[in-house]
Amino acid sequence: MKILVSNPSLQYTRNTVKALLSGGHDVIFATAYWYQPNRLFEKIIAFLFPSFNNKLLRYTDKNIPATSVRTSFLGTLFHFINKLLPLSVEQKSFWEDRIHDKWVSKFVHQLKPELVIGYEKSCYNTFISAETIGARKWLDLSQVHPDFIKHLRNKYEFFLSMTGSENLFNKISFLKKKEYQLADKIFCLSGFAANTLQDAGVSAKKITVNPLGFSPQIFFPNVNQPKHINGPLKIIYAGIITKRKGVDLLLDVCSSFSEKDIQLTLIGPSGDAIDSINLFSNKKNIRYIPFMTQTDLANEFRNADLFVFPSYLDSWAAVVPEAMACGLPVIVTDNTGAAQIVTQKNGMVIPTGNKAALLIAIQFFLDHPEETLQMGINAANTVSNNSWITYEKELLSHV
Secondary structure (H helix, E strand, O other), rough: OEEEEOOOOOOHHHHHHHOOOOOOOOOEEEEOOOOOOOOOOHHHHHOHHHHHHHHOOOOOOOOOOOEEEOOOHHHHHEEEHHOOOOOOOOHHHHHHHHHHHHHHHHHHHHHHHOEEEEOOOHHHHHHHHHHHHHEEEEEEOOOOOOOHHHHHHHOOHHHHHHHHOOHHHHHHHHHHHHHHHHOOEEEEEEEEHHHHHHOOHHHHHHHHEEEOOOOOOOOOOOOOOOOOOOOOOEEEEEEOOOOOHHHHHHHHHOOOOOOOEEEEEOOOEEEOOOOHHHHHOOOOOOOOOOOHHHHHHHHEEEEEEEEEOOOOOOOOHHHHHHHOOOOOEEEEEEEHHHHHHHOOOOEEEOOOOOOOHHHHHHHHHHHHHHHHHHHHHHHHOOOOOOOHHHHHHHHHHOO
8 A cells, every 4th residue: 555654753653654664565754854874964964063963863764764755855944944943842843844734735646645644733734635636544643632732721831831822722723623624543642642532522433542662672671680679769750851741740749758768860851840950959869861862761760669750741651661661660640641551550640730649659659669569560561562563563453
């Protein structure tokens, strides 16, 4: 089958592309930028700015042939210029999505695919073009319904700045809802995300849940090095350092414990909660690491006791099963999609934004080291079948 996959950014879409290629399909991946080391642009960057060139290496995948990838000059140019503009992340993303969508919508008529897989808020025009040639239209939804986000905007002030002005938010919401209407099938990452669509009136017949996987070659438990049950409870968080993911709440709760009782490690790029980390810079038991490779992150997981992810909104949160695969029990919120794989035997699901519940949950693991070890073993067993292979099989079953 001839399939067009469209997403201006990579994210997990590369796994979608690899799954379809492994199924023997004729796949074209349309994106904003793809690293090509033999191209003049990359050669100049490598010579003048070696460190920046290393960052560009993330925009490729050895398992996806360059012949399967298409980019537009305007899309690539705007992708980099956009990073320099003094605008909000949401506004930059919206503009890039619109440019990409208009380009791909014209590309559809040239390629004439049988199936088009589009990424949310970047495929409205693409889906309209797909309809004119009789192609099927699948929406890859990495978020939740905008009505649920609107609820969070009304409830938490920091969601207003994070999701843009009222005018921009309404534009994006309108666009997303139009894409829902045009799509023949909508892929959600979790039951939680799917429920937000159904609650807003989207037909359940359109919706399919296919959670993201993890790489078992990287994320696995260290059975030969059991964790110590004496000493402080080693808590770890990984993700963007942002209020949306509950970093402020986590720091606030952990500060109420003595330094001899817990150690907290936060790993991830700086976001709007970085000032909160700076407030606790004098705490010897709080450590912040801006970046780690996945291999190093997995090692950190294996050396920790507990993974905490108190997010206010995550339609899945791939880092949760990654931590569980390394033998960690987890604490997550009910607004985290990956909560669907968390049980009383491998972790805890707490109410979103509830400081008291988070404190009680951490205190439980501090007071029960033996149960913490067993719950970590259970966690690894729980996610043993949640690898990328499972994701790929589920996707191909629908094709």
